[in-house]
Amino acid sequence: MTERFADLPETRRRGLTKMEEVYGFTMSDGEGDFFGYTADHLFADIWTRPGLSDRDRRLLLIGLLAGTGAHDVMGIQVPAALQAGDLDAEALREIVIFLSHYAGWPVGARLNSLVEETIAKQR
Structure with missing residues (x-):
């Protein structure tokens, strides 16, 4: 877990960490529902599902x-x-x-x- 994300909910931490892996640059938490769905669902859930590398x-x-x-x-x-x-x-x-x-x-x-x-x- 990235220390910068320690104060965030676990799903957001997972999402931001995966976003950094995928994008290759440093992420920070963002505002609004769109960012929330992107971090919490797309990256924390979808990009980490088994079955595809x-x-x-x-x-x-x-x-x-x-x-x-x-x-x-x-x-x-x-x-x-x-x-x-x-x-x-x-x-x-x-x-x-x-x-x-x-x-x-x-x-x-x-x-x-x-x-x-x-x-x-x-x-």
């Missing part, structure tokens, strides 16, 4: 983000996946090729730029 979840999420054009969130998930070791440079490049054929070439080109920038920054 974080890598599996990343693959599904990146595919969905590419298919819906959610490039802003993809800009968070791709670097976080590389940083966490869920996906390496080879896997990310293969995802670009695969998704280009299903989500469209412009989506693939945009994802390719993000992947190559992410890999270059890691070096």
Whole structure:
């Protein structure tokens, strides 16, 4: 458990801790119902369920983000996946090729730029 979250309810602690693992950056507690559902349900409950690894979840999420054009969130998930070791440079490049054929070439080109920038920054 992260000491910064010691005064929060157990579900919120779990959620914020998982958010830090998934996103790769420091989280703090947030305001409002939307943040609460995100931390307490999506990250404390859904991201921690058995049956899928974080890598599996990343693959599904990146595919969905590419298919819906959610490039802003993809800009968070791709670097976080590389940083966490869920996906390496080879896997990310293969995802670009695969998704280009299903989500469209412009989506693939945009994802390719993000992947190559992410890999270059890691070096």
